[in-house]
Amino acid sequence: MFRPLPDSSEGPTVTVFVEGQPVEAYVGETAASVLLRHLGTARTTSISESPRAPFCMMGCCFDCLAEIDGKGSTQSCLEPVRDGMTIARQMSARKVVAR
Amino acid sequence: MAQPDHIVIGAGTVGVSLAYGLQKRGQSVCVVDGGASDFRAARANFGLVWVQGKGGNLPAYARWTAESAALWPRFRDALEQCSGIGLDYQKPGGLVFSLSEQALIDRRAVLEEIGGGALPEGVEMLDRDALQARLPDAPLGPEVAGASYGASDGHVNPLKLLAALQQGFLELGGEILWDWPVQTLRTTDDGYELTGPDGETLRAPNVIVAAGLATPGIVAPLGVDLPLRPQRGQLLVTERMAPMLPMPCSGLRQTADGTVMIGTTHEDVGLDTGTTQASGTMVAERALRILPALSGARIVRQWSGLRVLSPDGGPLYTQPEAYPGLWTVSCHSGVTLAAIHAERLAEQILAGALTGDTRHFSKDRFHVPTLA
Amino acid sequence: MIFDTAIIGAGPAGMQAACDLRARELSVIVLDEQPAPGGQIWRGVERNCQPGSELAQRLGAEYRQGAGVARSFRACGADYRPLSRVWQIEETGPDATEQCWQVFVIREGQAEVVEARRVLLAIGAQERPVPFPGWTHPGVMTVGAAQIMLKSGGLLPEGPVWICGAGPLPLLYAHQLRKLGGQIAGFLDTAPRDTVRRGLPHLSGALRDWKSLAKGLAWQAGLRAAGLRRETGVRQLRAEGKDRLERIRWETPEGEKTAPAGVLLIHEGLVPSVHPTLSLQCEHTWSDAQQSLRPVLDAWGETTRRGLFVAGDAAGIDGARAALAKGTLAAVGIARSLDVLSEAKAKQARAAGDRALSKARATRPLLDTLYPAPEGKISDDVIVCRCEELTAGQIRAAAGRGSADPNRVKSETRAGMGPCQGRQCGYTVARLIAEAHDMPRAEVGFHNIRPPLKPVSVGELASLGKAKA
Numbered sequence: 001m002f003r004p005l006p007d008s009s010e011g012p013t014v015t016v017f018v019e020g021q022p023v024e025a026y027v028g029e030t031a032a033s034v035l036l037r038h039l040g041t042a043r044t045t046s047i048s049e050s051p052r053a054p055f056c057m058m059g060c061c062f063d064c065l066a067e068i069d070g071k072g073s074t075q076s077c078l079e080p081v082r083d084g085m086t087i088a089r090q091m092s093a094r095k096v097v098a099r
Numbered sequence: 100m101a102q103p104d105h106i107v108i109g110a111g112t113v114g115v116s117l118a119y120g121l122q123k124r125g126q127s128v129c130v131v132d133g134g135a136s137d138f139r140a141a142r143a144n145f146g147l148v149w150v151q152g153k154g155g156n157l158p159a160y161a162r163w164t165a166e167s168a169a170l171w172p173r174f175r176d177a178l179e180q181c182s183g184i185g186l187d188y189q190k191p192g193g194l195v196f197s198l199s200e201q202a203l204i205d206r207r208a209v210l211e212e213i214g215g216g217a218l219p220e221g222v223e224m225l226d227r228d229a230l231q232a233r234l235p236d237a238p239l240g241p242e243v244a245g246a247s248y249g250a251s252d253g254h255v256n257p258l259k260l261l262a263a264l265q266q267g268f269l270e271l272g273g274e275i276l277w278d279w280p281v282q283t284l285r286t287t288d289d290g291y292e293l294t295g296p297d298g299e300t301l302r303a304p305n306v307i308v309a310a311g312l313a314t315p316g317i318v319a320p321l322g323v324d325l326p327l328r329p330q331r332g333q334l335l336v337t338e339r340m341a342p343m344l345p346m347p348c349s350g351l352r353q354t355a356d357g358t359v360m361i362g363t364t365h366e367d368v369g370l371d372t373g374t375t376q377a378s379g380t381m382v383a384e385r386a387l388r389i390l391p392a393l394s395g396a397r398i399v400r401q402w403s404g405l406r407v408l409s410p411d412g413g414p415l416y417t418q419p420e421a422y423p424g425l426w427t428v429s430c431h432s433g434v435t436l437a438a439i440h441a442e443r444l445a446e447q448i449l450a451g452a453l454t455g456d457t458r459h460f461s462k463d464r465f466h467v468p469t470l471a
Numbered sequence: 472m473i474f475d476t477a478i479i480g481a482g483p484a485g486m487q488a489a490c491d492l493r494a495r496e497l498s499v500i501v502l503d504e505q506p507a508p509g510g511q512i513w514r515g516v517e518r519n520c521q522p523g524s525e526l527a528q529r530l531g532a533e534y535r536q537g538a539g540v541a542r543s544f545r546a547c548g549a550d551y552r553p554l555s556r557v558w559q560i561e562e563t564g565p566d567a568t569e570q571c572w573q574v575f576v577i578r579e580g581q582a583e584v585v586e587a588r589r590v591l592l593a594i595g596a597q598e599r600p601v602p603f604p605g606w607t608h609p610g611v612m613t614v615g616a617a618q619i620m621l622k623s624g625g626l627l628p629e630g631p632v633w634i635c636g637a638g639p640l641p642l643l644y645a646h647q648l649r650k651l652g653g654q655i656a657g658f659l660d661t662a663p664r665d666t667v668r669r670g671l672p673h674l675s676g677a678l679r680d681w682k683s684l685a686k687g688l689a690w691q692a693g694l695r696a697a698g699l700r701r702e703t704g705v706r707q708l709r710a711e712g713k714d715r716l717e718r719i720r721w722e723t724p725e726g727e728k729t730a731p732a733g734v735l736l737i738h739e740g741l742v743p744s745v746h747p748t749l750s751l752q753c754e755h756t757w758s759d760a761q762q763s764l765r766p767v768l769d770a771w772g773e774t775t776r777r778g779l780f781v782a783g784d785a786a787g788i789d790g791a792r793a794a795l796a797k798g799t800l801a802a803v804g805i806a807r808s809l810d811v812l813s814e815a816k817a818k819q820a821r822a823a824g825d826r827a828l829s830k831a832r833a834t835r836p837l838l839d840t841l842y843p844a845p846e847g848k849i850s851d852d853v854i855v856c857r858c859e860e861l862t863a864g865q866i867r868a869a870a871g872r873g874s875a876d877p878n879r880v881k882s883e884t885r886a887g888m889g890p891c892q893g894r895q896c897g898y899t900v901a902r903l904i905a906e907a908h909d910m911p912r913a914e915v916g917f918h919n920i921r922p923p924l925k926p927v928s929v930g931e932l933a934s935l936g937k938a939k940a
Contacts, residue, residue, distance in 0.1 A: 001610065001734055002626040005651060007525055011625065028518050029624030040715060041609045046339040046357065047860045051714050053609035057616035058511055059504055060597045062858060062890040073338055073397045073926065080506045093357050095341040096396045135876040142882050262883045266872060277874030338890060338926065374922055376559055376575055376935065383933040394930030399890050400921045
């Protein structure tokens with residue numbers, strides 16, 4: 001859905017893990033942006049389980065809720081990438097309690 | 100509009116339960132509702148249909164509550180059918196947690212006193228292991244010593260209950276006037292007259308004032324003095340989550356939507372429906388002592404409501420001697436009592452007098468001097 | 472410590488107010504959700520305005536102006552806390568001897584309380600949500616979101632990219648994209664076709680800022696010269712596909728059209744961010760011209776709650792230059808209310824600020840007329856509340872069966888009860904209520920906004936008790 005500008009690829013990068021896979025991310029972009037580039041979605045809804053992707057990228061739609069560094073329901077558009085960050089989609093209703 | 104048999108003041112859970120019950124019994128009823136800024140306890144409710152522990156100081160209240168809980172399943176069936184709105188009502192029993200061995204012993208003592216020396220029917224005490232076995236998806240915090248379990252307890256979506264009562268009442272031919280705050284209530288030769296916005300008037304032989312905390316102010320000019328006070332409760336609700344709590348608990352329940360409601364405070368702050376971080380923190384801390392795994396759950400909303408309390412916490416039903424056909428009905432437990440309000444209380448109001456247990460719910464029990 | 476002022480938001484208004492308050496030697500803390508100063512309009516301005524950056528050139532002179540403001544802000548001595556999410560604001564009780572506000576913040580997973588004598592909300596705006604069939608599909612996002620991808624990560628959309636909507640932002644973004652070598656399949660203009668005629672009465676006023684007008688015309692001319700496909704009078708947009716956007720469909724007066732699509736970027740103007748002021752029960756007023764609420768402010772930017780100020784687009788959509796002027800004015804008002812500025816000096820400073828603001832607003836009436844909020848019928852099957860997945864039909868049904876009270880409709884449908892707290896559905900629900908009760912939109916109001924303003928976890932909320940104990 002999105003590709004980097006030619007001079008972005010020369011900028012600084014970090015490695016993040018998208019659902020376990022190491023991925024290069026541009027310093028300055030957010031976890032939501034990484035999700036859009038690599039998976040195209042951030043979550044499925046807790047009611048109809050339909051796929052959703054980041055929509056507003058500025059913290060007011062909550063469609064980018066994802067699991068960032070193990071924390072569920074995190075607004076991924078408000079999380080700048082950090083080296084080693086783990087990013088995963090949030091599928092359906094959250095399970096807060098580990099069995 | 101033809102003059103109705105009854106006017107009910109207040110389209111909250113209490114008022115519309117009665118209106119629905121009366122309309123079902125062939126009466127013509129008109130409900131008038133207040134403004135958007137009214138306190139509206141019906142929209143702030145926790146949603147318990149709750150029996151255990153109620154009526155320690157008022158045995159009639161314990162019986163009245165138990166009877167209403169028993170009526171609830173049938174009441175639900177009829178209301179859902181009539182309104183087309185599902186209530187999310189369930190009766191899996193309910194839990195009250197104890198956070199120490201001593202608290203568990205004290206809890207048993209309170210319940211045994213209500214039961215006249217033994218645990219009331221349907222109530223059992225669970226130790227920690229037995230409790231954990233009933234909550235397999237909700238690991239208990241280390242302090243939890245056990246809980247009391249009441250088989251008669253259940254829960255419902257209180258917002259759907261309110262919508263269904265209003266819709267059901269309308270389906271039965273009732274009428275609701277929205278945005279019709281009552282300015283004055285006065286007697287006429289053959290009943291009562293209400294003045295609403297813009298000087299509009301309504302008349303009926305019978306008037307039921309079920310306006311929550313506004314009730315005393317409506318009847319005060321007639322010399323009727325009602326001892327009601329507000330008590331603020333603040334609640335939290337989380338995002339939707341996968342099922343973890345199979346039954347409602349005091350102060351903690353997972354709704355049919357998956358959200359977890361966390362309550363609640365008891366604050367004497369007058370008519371203030373604000374919320375405070377301090378209270379939010381307090382109820383969050385308590386919830387985590389019971390279920391530490393809730394720590395990561397996101398709170399999406401904190402709100403408060405004002406309970407409508409009589410001095411002993413019981414219902415207050417009054418037909419002042421000087422005003423036949425004029426009733427005031429207020430209580431804190433409008434959801435639990437919705438079923439019995441729509442049935443027994445509606446019948447008694449139709450018959451013109453309180454009988455049986457409800458005689459204990461008149462304001463005379465507080466020995467408040469009245470002019471009536 | 473108790474700060475003289477807590478500023479929420481580090482966009483143009485917040486940065487300017489911080490600089491001005493610091494110049495008067497007041498202590499200032501600035502809380503902002505983003506990792507770096509600039510707000511959305513100047514997002515990533517420090518990152519992108521490195522010497523020789525092509526991106527900075529392509530983003531334009533107004534964007535580059537932000538670099539200077541950010542530099543002054545960094546140097547002004549305000550306690551700047553990026554990545555801080557404000558979830559609640561409270562005023563201390565009436566028994567306190569001096570007025571104080573508590574601002575509750577989550578920062579790096581920790582809950583904190585910030586105390587200040589005055590609070591300035593410089594929280595900007597959001598794009599107006601306008602539901603249409605398929606707007607929840609992955610592949611559909613706002614123009615603003617795509618521009619944020621560009622500013623913060625240097626990212627361009629690909630696949631057949633469509634832009635649909637109206638207003639200066641889609642034009643600017645299309646212009647930027649073209650300059651950077653991005654591909655656009657087409658531009659679907661939703662402004663009414665008679666929009667230019669309707670704008671004429673406002674043209675002479677707007678000419679006071681002829682430079683901005685010339686720029687807008689140049690963007691349009693550039694897009695035409697580049698041979699960009701442009702459709703006007705577009706209505707009834709639909710995004711279609713299984714699990715994600717695959718094609719779009721729209722109508723013009725000439726008929727229905729369809730095209731394959733990989734990315735659909737939409738924009739129908741901006742609305743002020745009013746959730747904090749609504750939750751604090753400040754008075755608000757309805758703007759017919761901008762079809763949105765805004766807090767009622769006095770001449771100093773103070774809300775109807777003493778000690779609480781608003782500046783920038785959160786006070787009404789006027790753009791970045793006006794936001795700077797509003798930031799200056801609010802700083803004057805705050806200094807005055809803290810008694811560090813005499814009434815005479817305050818009035819003098821205000822007059823200068825008012826002049827700057829008036830000039831910066833010159834094109835606004837024209838823009839509001841050229842790009843009105845869409846009023847097309849929302850069909851019953853369209854999702855309105857994205858969080859609770861409620862359709863227009865469900866909300867219409869609830870709106871029609873009782874009073875016109877938005878809180879009643881919220882409680883019966885759950886519209887506005889999800890994590891976004893009605894930021895996406897609130898105005899549409901109110902519009903459907905107005906429609907059902909045949910009443911003016913201004914009279915419907917908005918549902919109650921409750922804390923937390925941003926979701927806070929049970930653990931984070933509880934941690935504040937332990938911190939105190």
